[in-house]
Amino acid sequence: MRWFRFAGLILLVMVVQASMLANLNSGPNLLLILVVFFSIYCDLDEAIITSFAIGFAADLSGSSMPMGPQTLSFGLLGTALAYLRRVVNVRNMASQALAIFCVALLAGALAQLLAVLKGQAFTAETWGILLRIAVYSGVVGPFLFLPSAWWMRIRPSRLSR
Amino acid sequence: MLFTWFLLAGLILLIAPAKWTSNFQFAFLRVFNWPLRIGENISLSVGTREHLTAGDVVSRREHNQLKNYCANLEAKLAREQQRIETLTRLPNRSFLGNAKLVEALVYTSSIDKTNGELSMDAGGNRDLERGQFVLAENSIIGTISDVSPVGARVKLLTSPASNIAVEMGGVKRFMQGIGGNKAKIPMIKQKPEIGTEVMAARSAGFLNTLIIVGRVAGCERNAESAALWDIIVEPALDIDELRDVVVIVMNPRN
Numbered sequence: 069m070r071w072f073r074f075a076g077l078i079l080l081v082m083v084v085q086a087s088m089l090a091n092l093n094s095g096p097n098l099l100l101i102l103v104v105f106f107s108i109y110c111d112l113d114e115a116i117i118t119s120f121a122i123g124f125a126a127d128l129s130g131s132s133m134p135m136g137p138q139t140l141s142f143g144l145l146g147t148a149l150a151y152l153r154r155v156v157n158v159r160n161m162a163s164q165a166l167a168i169f170c171v172a173l174l175a176g177a178l179a180q181l182l183a184v185l186k187g188q189a190f191t192a193e194t195w196g197i198l199l200r201i202a203v204y205s206g207v208v209g210p211f212l213f214l215p216s217a218w219w220m221r222i223r224p225s226r227l228s229r
Numbered sequence: 230m231l232f233t234w235f236l237l238a239g240l241i242l243l244i245a246p247a248k249w250t251s252n253f254q255f256a257f258l259r260v261f262n263w264p265l266r267i268g269e270n271i272s273l274s275v276g277t278r279e280h281l282t283a284g285d286v287v288s289r290r291e292h293n294q295l296k297n298y299c300a301n302l303e304a305k306l307a308r309e310q311q312r313i314e315t316l317t318r319l320p321n322r323s324f325l326g327n328a329k330l331v332e333a334l335v336y337t338s339s340i341d342k343t344n345g346e347l348s349m350d351a352g353g354n355r356d357l358e359r360g361q362f363v364l365a366e367n368s369i370i371g372t373i374s375d376v377s378p379v380g381a382r383v384k385l386l387t388s389p390a391s392n393i394a395v396e397m398g399g400v401k402r403f404m405q406g407i408g409g410n411k412a413k414i415p416m417i418k419q420k421p422e423i424g425t426e427v428m429a430a431r432s433a434g435f436l437n438t439l440i441i442v443g444r445v446a447g448c449e450r451n452a453e454s455a456a457l458w459d460i461i462v463e464p465a466l467d468i469d470e471l472r473d474v475v476v477i478v479m480n481p482r483n
Contacts (some may be wrong), residue, residue: 081262087268113231120235126256127242134242137249143235182243 069114073220078102086129094200097172099126101209103142106169106214107149108158117200119146137182138175145175161210169206176201233341254379311473328437329481330364331356333380335471342468345371345388348473350380354439356478357381362436363427365474368465370443371427373476383474386442386464387412394430396439396461397421401430404442413442414460422443428462434479441465 073174081098106118123142127135149171158167176198176226184190216222242250258265287295312332333353341350351357361373363383371391374384384391391406395414398421406412414427423446428439443462451457 079261083264083268086257086261087265087295088272090269113376116232116235120239123239123365128253134247135245135253136239139242140239141234143239147232155414186243186247 069118070221071182072122077216077219078122079214081135082125083204084127085126088176091145092199092205094197094204096204096208097126097176097201098140098212099129100175101168101205101212102174103146103175103215104149104164104209105213107146107171107224108149108153108167109217110148112150115150116143116147119143133179133183133190134186136186141175141178143170144178164210164213166205168209169202172205174199231292276481278410293436314473317327327399328416329356331476331478333474333476335474336474340468342387344407345385345391345410346374347371347383347385347468347471348380350384351476353379354476357476360435361479362432362440362477364440365471366466367441368467369436369440369466370471370474372435378413381476385468387453393442394432395442396428396430397445407461410464410468411446412462412464414462416451416454416457417460418457420448420458421460423447425458427437436477437479441462459472 078099082100083099088099103119103122106122107115110118119137120143123139125147126138126142127133151165158164180188180190180194180198244307253320310362312376315476333349333354336348336350339346340346349363356378357373359373359376363371363373369386371383371385371388372393373381374390375382384407386393386404387408387410388406389408390413392403393401395404397414398419400417402414404412404414404427426441427443429436429442429443430439431437443464445460446463447461449459449461452460453475
């Protein structure tokens, strides 16, 4: 794992997510797409580290939510996906999109519930937003896997695992 | 094991007080302020281009008209706020009894310190009359000398044409304006201390209480009798900074 490249990629995505995509009511969650990417194509230990690190980055850049919920939810879901990868193959774009959709929905819901514990308001509209984010992320996500793999110098053979 | 440590760290982050953890978020915003601003500008410019339709756009002429209209409304709002401020700056309004207070705007360019005069706009108020006292910053600055349909001319206490009854240390005297932002109380037996307050005396139909007009700035021997003093009085406020005044109307028409 090339950690400096990883840090650079995360910082870039954080800035893009917090600025360009922040004005959209519900757009794709790029950090979540990266959680799925690293959970699928990295070793278990690396997947755990990257999931929690990306969750922390999401907490930092997502100023509407208090710190902690996304660190935990991204970390838990990323780790779970890394374990699942042993039994389920995520080879083609359709399965990758489905994986992103499920992780986005579950991680979003878990983060919202954890945020409620910290006093954040929870409205019925939140579910709709979560669903839209999951759909957008699922659609966009698989197309970002290839440039991410190129930047992280992950071999194409691993991509087609 | 690794997972447990990260989970623990996440839980600590979750239960930590928001006022501590929010510092991380602020730090991120501070450090990446520049790229974040660029990203937001790009996003907003793209968004604006996408969402603007023919119904959202007005001609340049209409835009300028609306802009000017907004500027006028803002100026009116500022003026109203100033009026409220002027009235609330009278902490002891009760000392004026049932007198009506008419706010007026001073034309800054009309302030003539040499002759002790100024013009003001009272918005066409019909309660104004000659001789009424004009109050600013809780002190009397002069009396109305002439009334016009929209405003009035004020004769400042320092005007050579001004001569009003005042009280100083319980002694009633007349104060004569001498120009140059000064007034004089002639022929006083006892020399007062510098800084002694000079109050406008009660005047039937115009003023029902004592209100400060100025303070003693100096004492000179009277030219005719060396045993007497001529007292030099300076106004209690700086006329140059005058913007809003209030006219005391003891007998309003309504």
